[in-house]
Amino acid sequence: xxxxxxxxxxxxxxxxxxxxxxxxAERTKLEDDDVVVFASTIVSxxxxxxxxxxxxxxxxxxxxxxxxNAEDPHFIQYVLDNSTKVLWKHPLLVExxxxxxxxxxxxxxxxxxxxxxxxxxxxxNASARKIRDRILELTGKRVAVIITDMxxxxxxxxxxxxxxxxxxxxxxxxxRGDVDLFGHELKITIQGIVDEVAACANxxxxxxxxGTPIAVIxxxxxxxxxxxxxxxxxxxxxDFVKQALLDKLAxxxxxxxxxxxxxxxxxx
Amino acid sequence: xxxxxxxxxxxxxxxxxxxxxxxxAERTKLEDDDVVVFASTIVSxxxxxxxxxxxxxxxxxxxxxxxxNAEDPHFIQYVLDNSTKVLWKHPLLVExxxxxxxxxxxxxxxxxxxxxxxxxxxxxNASARKIRDRILELTGKRVAVIITDMxxxxxxxxxxxxxxxxxxxxxxxxxRGDVDLFGHELKITIQGIVDEVAACANxxxxxxxxGTPIAVIxxxxxxxxxxxxxxxxxxxxxDFVKQALLDKLAxxxxxxxxxxxxxxxxxx
Numbered sequence: 008x009x010x011x012x013x014x015x016x017x018x019x020x021x022x023x024x025x026x027x028x029x030x031x032a033e034r035t036k037l038e039d040d041d042v043v044v045f046a047s048t049i050v051s052x053x054x055x056x057x058x059x060x061x062x063x064x065x066x067x068x069x070x071x072x073x074x075x076n077a078e079d080p081h082f083i084q085y086v087l088d089n090s091t092k093v094l095w096k097h098p099l100l101v102e103x104x105x106x107x108x109x110x111x112x113x114x115x116x117x118x119x120x121x122x123x124x125x126x127x128x129x130x131x132n133a134s135a136r137k138i139r140d141r142i143l144e145l146t147g148k149r150v151a152v153i154i155t156d157m158x159x160x161x162x163x164x165x166x167x168x169x170x171x172x173x174x175x176x177x178x179x180x181x182x183r184g185d186v187d188l189f190g191h192e193l194k195i196t197i198q199g200i201v202d203e204v205a206a207c208a209n210x211x212x213x214x215x216x217x218g219t220p221i222a223v224i225x226x227x228x229x230x231x232x233x234x235x236x237x238x239x240x241x242x243x244x245x246d247f248v249k250q251a252l253l254d255k256l257a258x259x260x261x262x263x264x265x266x267x268x269x270x271x272x273x274x275x
Numbered sequence: 276x277x278x279x280x281x282x283x284x285x286x287x288x289x290x291x292x293x294x295x296x297x298x299x300a301e302r303t304k305l306e307d308d309d310v311v312v313f314a315s316t317i318v319s320x321x322x323x324x325x326x327x328x329x330x331x332x333x334x335x336x337x338x339x340x341x342x343x344n345a346e347d348p349h350f351i352q353y354v355l356d357n358s359t360k361v362l363w364k365h366p367l368l369v370e371x372x373x374x375x376x377x378x379x380x381x382x383x384x385x386x387x388x389x390x391x392x393x394x395x396x397x398x399x400n401a402s403a404r405k406i407r408d409r410i411l412e413l414t415g416k417r418v419a420v421i422i423t424d425m426x427x428x429x430x431x432x433x434x435x436x437x438x439x440x441x442x443x444x445x446x447x448x449x450x451r452g453d454v455d456l457f458g459h460e461l462k463i464t465i466q467g468i469v470d471e472v473a474a475c476a477n478x479x480x481x482x483x484x485x486g487t488p489i490a491v492i493x494x495x496x497x498x499x500x501x502x503x504x505x506x507x508x509x510x511x512x513x514d515f516v517k518q519a520l521l522d523k524l525a526x527x528x529x530x531x532x533x534x535x536x537x538x539x540x541x542x543x
Contacts, residue, residue: 199433
């Protein structure tokens with residue numbers, strides 16, 4: 008297999024209401040089955056997900072978590088309002104209303120004007136479908152769309168690109184039952200395809216300060232479905248890591264660690 | 276930025292003593308600064324890391340963990356012998372002697388003959404350096420080399436390609452202190468570059484049963500150093516996830532969960 012992947016050049020600073028499909032279509036010639044990858048930052052901006060930092064009243068819980076993380080309580084309140092549960096307090100690891108697990112609910116304060124925050128798209132799969140459909144309308148090309156963010160990982164330094172929404176590409180490729188070269192049944196064979204594609208795109212997009220928030224991957228033979236990214240998010244009961252964090256957090260809430268001890272934790 | 280990535284075709288079944296640099300050099304024309312990615316499986320085979328499954332005597336601990344995981348105690352003994360600590364018993368998540376955290380110490384029973392197991396390379400960074408130097412010798416081209424495996428992730432379904440060894444490419448790109456488009460200092464800016472490249476390569480290599488264990492990535496402007504992959508592995512104290520798992524495991528060892536409860540855990 009041979010693929011090419013490239014960043015779309017000269018993407019302007021995106022504003023609320025901008026047509027991201029048009030931004031791509033005007034700058035590159037797409038082909039059927041291309042995967043077009045957007046940094047969530049610009050999807051959020053186009054969808055007007057920018058909010059005034061101080062336009063919210065922090066609760067006592069937000070104040071507590073803000074102190075622990077040396078953060079602004081308003082910022083932390085946005086994080087809590089966009090999360091279903093806190094998995095760890097410092098760093099502030101949450102499960103978002105979207106179902107993904109990440110630090111600070113993926114809310115961005117870099118890459119937007121001082122005094123504002125940028126939320127993830129409200130429904131990133133729907134955003135991806137909408138952009139895909141609009142690309143078809145503008146260009147006649149049937150592409151897949153992925154929306155990415157950068158996430159830290161357990162056990163490993165360094166953030167990598169992951170998908171937070173997708174359309175037209177299967178998020179995971181379940182090969183259970185297939186056999187290896189020696190005829191043995193493969194035991195663990197769910198491949199996180201869409202996250203591999205997201206990592207590949209992020210590799211050339213770089214961090215968002217480099218101003219290259221759109222990439223195209225061509226020649227990749229991917230599975231197609233429209234289930235979106237949510238099939239990737241593990242349920243609590245199926246995730247022993249999430250369970251261990253929740254259990255330990257519950258214990259710590261009963262008997263808080265000393266501040267000195269908590270400070271040893273390193274930001275993810 | 277524009278990259279191309281392709282799998283090297285017609286790679287033969289690798290045997291102990293095979294020259295992987297020559298396998299690549301004979302099948303594709305490399306260029307300076309290419310990244311050449313090898314599935315750890317074939318590096319292990321070339322280095323003779325194949326062992327008879329039954330050629331080891333399981334301890335009581337291996338028998339216990341084998342029963343819990345419905346695994347062969349001999350296999351589990353190899354896992355324990357190649358690990359420095361157990362982080363979770365079912366699934367069997369360990370920190371390997373190499374420092375990476377993964378299920379079953381990355382030991383493979385698929386992709387090798389029945390009755391054998393395949394260990395990871397003894398020193399994957401050294402393996403990568405050796406292959407890189409040999410490629411230079413054979414072709415005159417200065418490339419980077421990455422050795423990959425597939426790992427499960429916390430919170431997300433699906434395994435993705437990660438690096439277990441590298442040479443000539445910086446594993447992580449530390450951009451702390453840089454500023455974003457709006458002049459704000461970036462807070463979390465360590466990018467896990469080598470794992471993004473590994474994911475990109477794995478995306479086109481597919482699972483190892485597809486028989487495409489070598490990929491070349493061309494045109495990627497990467498940072499160069501020879502620190503290897505180990506800088507990516509978090510220290511215990513810096514990793515709250517690892518700490519939470521170790522703490523919960525210690526508690527469970529004191530008061531074991533019922534078998535029925537343990538069985539709910541899903542394989543990573």
